Amino acid sequence: MLFNSIDFAIFLPIVFTLFWFATGRSLRLQNALLLISSYLFYGWWDWRYLLLLVFSSLFDFFVGLALDKQEDGRKRSLLFWSSIAVNLTLLGFFKYYNFFADSFVQAFSLFGQQMKLPMLEVILPVGISFYTFQSMSYAINIYWRKLTPTRDILAYTAFVSFFPQLVAGPIERATNLLPQFFKAKEFDYDxxxxxxxxxxxxxxxxxxxxxxxxxxxxxxxxxxxxxxxxxxxxxxxxxxxxxxxxxxxxxxxxxxxxxxxxxxxxxxxxxxxxxxxxxxxxxxxxxxxxxxxxxxxxxxxxxxxxxxxxxxxxxxxxxxxxxxxxxxxxxxxxxxxxxxxxxxxxxxxxxxxxxxxxxxxxxxxxxxxxxxxxxxxxxxxxxxxxxxxxxxxxxxxxxxxxxxxxxxxxxxxxxxxxxxxxxxxxxxxxxxxxxxxxxxxxxxxxxxxxxxxxxxxxxxxxxxxxxxx
Amino acid sequence: MRKLYTKILIILVLLAAFDVAAGLVLDWLRDHSPDGRYYKTKYSLENCQEDVVVIGSSRGEINYVTQIIEDSLGMSCWNASRGGQGTPYFRAIQEGILARYTPKVVILNIDDNDLETRPNYEHAGVLRPFYQNCPPIRPIINNTSTFEWALMKSRLYAYNSSFYYLIRPYFVQGLDGKASDKGWKPRLEKMTAEIGGQLEPEPEKVDLNKESVALFDTLVQKFKTRGCKVFLVVSPNYGRTVSASSAIEYLRKTSAENNIPLFVYSNDTSFITKPELFVDPDHLNVEGAQTFTRQLVGQIKPFTFANQHLSKE
Structure with a gap:
């Protein structure tokens, strides 16, 4: 969904009204509403790519928990690199595969070698560079022991998919945004x-x-x-x-x-x-x-x-x-x-x-x-x-x-x-x-x-x- | 929360009031325009009664000299073409015209783009100021966006980005053709760049756009059903031959199946190698437009005289 669309002009007041009137100021209900709204916001564009967002969020959530429990340095390192690898693979596959394949073919052609690599015909999932970076920063900060992972899967997935900044940032750090999902919201007119x-x-x-x-x-x-x-x-x-x-x-x-x-x-x-x-x-x-x-x-x-x-x-x-x-x-x-x-x-x-x-x-x-x-x-x-x-x-x-x-x-x-x-x-x-x-x-x-x-x-x-x- | 909703309501009421007031002024400016784009579109949709109507984009607007068509065919002529437009605009103009009367002759200037690219409804948004007064065009404008029908309640939105061309004729006239040119937009300049005798190769064939083709088919069939004599024309380009594009092949097929005359000038060497007839590679200047129109009406004339009822109806 685009901000500059009528769809958003209808979507936002509905979510706003539900958020302040229908959740009874319950933190869990507010987070659940934000999560559903965010997935709707993203899926409006192409629901199939929603699975990538869900996968990326869940993977880093569980890696975060495992990193926190794990004391063995080598295993922690393995967990950390698995998070980096998964996120960068997603990004690399959808965003960079064709670029590198094409550059590779062209480089070979400079030396008179003809190569043919298959090209992907997929659309770049909107915002993938933003949410993978946000999700990655969560795992990195836990690995560096700068952040304690959350056990609240609802709050975490709502944080990664928070619709106002989901597709083009600002790329938020878990240290700034995630704690806000644990604070009950009171309507603040100003x-x-x-x-x-x-x-x-x-x-x-x-x-x-x-x-x-x-x-x-x-x-x-x-x-x-x-x-x-x-x-x-x-x-x-x-x-x-x-x-x-x-x-x-x-x-x-x-x-x-x-x-x-x-x-x-x-x-x-x-x-x-x-x-x-x-x-x-x-x-x-x-x-x-x-x-x-x-x-x-x-x-x-x-x-x-x-x-x-x-x-x-x-x-x-x-x-x-x-x-x-x-x-x-x-x-x-x-x-x-x-x-x-x-x-x-x-x-x-x-x-x-x-x-x-x-x-x-x-x-x-x-x-x-x-x-x-x-x-x-x-x-x-x-x-x-x-x-x-x-x-x-x-x-x-x-x-x-x-x-x-x-x-x-x-x-x-x-x-x-x-x-x-x-x-x-x-x-x-x-x-x-x-x-x-x-x-x-x-x-x-x-x-x-x-x-x-x-x-x-x-x-x-x-x-x-x-x-x- | 109540305070917030009250203030939002106040702003919306003030905005609606301004919208209504501004709409009155803008409608007046549109209806009293001495010439220019809004005068022309209003005339096409609401007033024209001419025997011959030319419909096309900028090439239709610039290449067809209405005076020559009138003198040669002995029928009144109006050029309803508009630059930057395509099949959605053509269809809207058709609906506006056919809701009022049936022209005897319709000349459709069709470019490859009109059939090969997706229909640009957004460009046809220039018709928004006429949405309220001209119901037949509403279904076409409603295709611009999902909620276009709702947005059209706002007069400010209907006139979005139109102010420059709406106000200009009140200060400078004739820039889009004088009212007496009857829709023709003469271009006086001559092209400076030359091709040095080398013609560009025939462009590669591209797939036709199904939606644009459907709009074009409707355009042709509606005029035909109403008894108009339809002519399909492809204008000349400078420096390149276009004779076998997908669009031209489709026009040939339409022509054969519907018994509609088709004149393809995009491979006519009496134009494509003469820069002095062009203002740019796609548009003829005054001299080129006069030459082209004379040649075209020379070809059209036998068809109109062969069907005597055309000039009697």
Whole structure:
């Protein structure tokens, strides 16, 4: 089920009403309702893949219990690696098999060897990268003895499948989210209102900004041979804002929805395009994933505890893996590698060059380089990406492709609105029309946003970009 | 909890009130548009009475000069085509027209896309502002989404994303063709890129989309059942020959089975090698459209005169 669908608009009020009125504030009933709702939410897309979710949840639940009981180091290690292997096999089979098989065949063809490997014709299960990571982190934390496993199978399965964040995060840690399933929920008016406002803002970012920009971006990137350097610059700039509006919008809806049920999820975005360094950027962009990689890949690799060269290697490897996590395509691997390289170069420069650029210049520089990396993220193939970048630098052309002027105009308006909103939130955090002390201002703002969404939103049922990861 | 529901109710009531008020203004703008897209769609659905009707997407809208058709056939003509549209839009226009009268001649400009890709009901959403006033098109718009019938209660939703093209004719006219062009959208520019004498190879055959084919079949049969003389036309492209695509083969089959004339220009070398006749590889400019329309009506004319009742009805 998509957040931006009528199905969800019917589903959510029903679950909300049942949660607060029909469960008698019983914790077990509330968890049972959330579990059933979450499975319905996920199965709405394709019920067959629900079995994967159930399997992954149950496997890690029982591995967690076994890990806790087991004192023998070798057996604990075996249990731990079995959890990692099962989750990564699921992910590898559905997401990466075709990619690696194809890459293997192509590598052999470079040496004049023809190979033929069977390709899978299966759909990537929505959200598999998210729930397997969440489930894996539970087993890892138990193995590291940072977490005591729960014996409440209902609470655990509800935690793994919690519908607001099931398909595209934020990727929650068991240490933050799981305990919330053991706390009886009392209706908190302020929390619910806060959640609704976050959802409103999220929908605004998704359907007004991201989906509108997508129309222009797709028209350019789906036909790269027909466009000039200027068009690629505009399309890439738009894509940077599209993916932000899409994913940050999704995260806001997810966090807001969770608040309706009394749950607090972690913040996932913090105005990343106002970052003055790449280190800062990754502290603001997809925070739940970057901290996951930091805790479960970068630090286990040695983090910054070794030599500078070793730290750089760890950093680069982490970003390479992160790139691959985003998609089974070399474009994502290069995108990850670029961000790894940016961070390494940034740290090297900080060590050697003592000049401090003005903050505004640093922000622009980081944004420009981030956009350059987004080219690989958006392009269909590595060849397309190099063509786009090459054209940007060698053949700007005389004009920008406008396409449908109505779409372009509303795209620009969307960009200006998003920038204004972000600017105010970044530099005037105390100023918020949605939370204004004067009620008519709050009502007028909510009404304006609703009217704007209905009038200018794109309602073509488009999926959230991160669903494919 | 009561406080929450009360506040949500207040917001919904205010929103509904605004929706009704805005709807009145938007409906007025739609109904009084001096030209442009909404004028054209309204005329197609609610007013046109012309003998000849052209239906198609952008190639239908740009390539068919209504004045030439009128002068040559001696019948009035309206070009109801619209850019970016496909079979769902064609069907909606057909329902709007047939609910009021029966045209004598219908020229259907069909592209490969119209039969090979899935029907894009979302694009036909440009008809939403007419949902309330034109009941025959409702079943087609209702296919846009499961709950479209419910969403159509909102006037703001019905006018979603339409504001630019709705308001523009009040400030600038003629950008989508003047009202006097009767639905034709002339393009003045000339294509600059050339193919250097090399034609693109014939595109690979792709499977037809069953849903689109079904819509097309209904389109043809409904006009035929009502006694319209139907002509199927495939417009020329620049730089590539398309003569044996799945869509064209299906058109040939339809033509043979239903005794409907078919004119395929996508392999006509008097167009496909002449960039001066095109504005881009898919659309003719004014000169190209005039040449094409003259040739086409020259081919159509014998059929219309062979059926004298057409011009008398």
């Amino acid at each position: 929390l619910v209102v806060k959640g609704l406002k976050m959802m409103l803002l999220g929908f605004f970012m998704k359907v007004v900004v991201a989906d509108r920009l997508a129309l222009y971006v797709d028209s350019v990137y789906n036909n790269v041979a027909m466009h000039t350097g200027w068009s690629f610059i505009v399309a890439t700039f738009f894509f940077a804002l599209q993916i932000y509006g899409d994913f940050a919008g999704y995260s806001l809806i997810a966090i807001g929805t969770a608040k309706l049920f009394g749950f607090n999820l972690m913040q996932n975005f913090n105005r990343p395009y106002f970052s003055a360094s790449f280190r800062d950027f990754w502290g603001r962009w997809h925070i739940s994933l970057s901290t996951w990689f930091k805790d479960f890949v970068y630090i286990p690799l040695g983090g910054n505890r070794g030599s500078k060269t070793r730290t750089r290697f760890n950093l680069f490897t982490t970003f390479l893996v992160s790139g691959l996590w985003h998609g089974a395509n070399w474009t994502f691997v290069i995108w990850g590698a670029m961000h790894g390289a940016f961070q390494i170069i940034e740290r090297m420069l900080a060590d050697t060059v003592k000049i401090k650029l003005p903050r505004a210049i640093s922000i622009l520089l980081v944004f420009a380089l981030t956009c350059l990396a987004w080219v690989f993220f958006r392009a269909a193939t590595v060849q397309d990406a190099f063509y786009v970048i090459g054209t940007m630098f060698t053949s700007l052309g005389e004009s920008v492709h406008i396409g449908d002027i109505g779409i372009f105009t509303f795209s620009v308006v969307g960009v200006l609105l998003l920038f204004s909103l972000e600017f105010v939130m970044e530099y005037y955090p105390g100023f918020s029309l949605l939370n204004h002390r004067w009620a008519p201002v709050r009502y007028a703002t909510i009404l304006f946003m609703l009217i704007y969404i209905i009038s200018f939103g794109v309602f073509d049922g488009s999926q959230f970009i991160y669903f494919q990861f």
